[in-house]
Amino acid sequence: MTDGAERPGGRADDHAPTTPGWSCGSCGDEWPCATKRSRLLAEYGGDRAMLSVYLGSCLAAATEDLRAAPVMSLQDRFIGWLPRGSRWVWTSVGGVLAAVAGVVGFAMTRRPRRG
Incomplete structure (x- = not known):
């Protein structure tokens, strides 16, 4: 086993x-x-x-x-079926923080800016 x-x-x-x-x-x-x-x-x-x-x-x-x-x-x-918690994502639109579905726990990420 x-x-x-x-x-x-x-x-x-x-x-x-x-x-x-x-x-x-x-x-x-x-x-x-x-x-x-x-x-x-x-x-x-x-x-x-x-x-x-x-x-x-x-x-x-x-x-x-x-x-x-x-x-x-x-x-x-x-592990793909596990319920996801919310996390904060830094959006490039006006630098607004928004709660979105994400991985368990909290993380901060910043989306890359478009040139």
């Missing part, structure tokens, strides 16, 4: 990944399946950073097992 996958001995309906194919052991969908995603969000509550760390470790393990899969596809599958 690859690191990042859940260990044997869990409940039969816990929707744990089976390796090396990274499919759901309960429903057979690609892991994390819709049920597991909902459960992970509930389990981690508002701690998106820790959930991201956990899923990142699963992603790293899956890239070892699923070498033929496109990396961007795996990133979307493992």
Whole structure:
């Protein structure tokens, strides 16, 4: 079993990944399946950073097992579904700060000026 996958001995309906194919052991969908995603969000509550760390470790393990899969596809599958917080973006239109959908947490970026 690859690191990042859940260990044997869990409940039969816990929707744990089976390796090396990274499919759901309960429903057979690609892991994390819709049920597991909902459960992970509930389990981690508002701690998106820790959930991201956990899923990142699963992603790293899956890239070892699923070498033929496109990396961007795996990133979307493992972490692309996470809800995003808001962040501040410095816009070039009048230098106005605007809240936009972004990554978890806050970051400030400045869009490049057009010549």
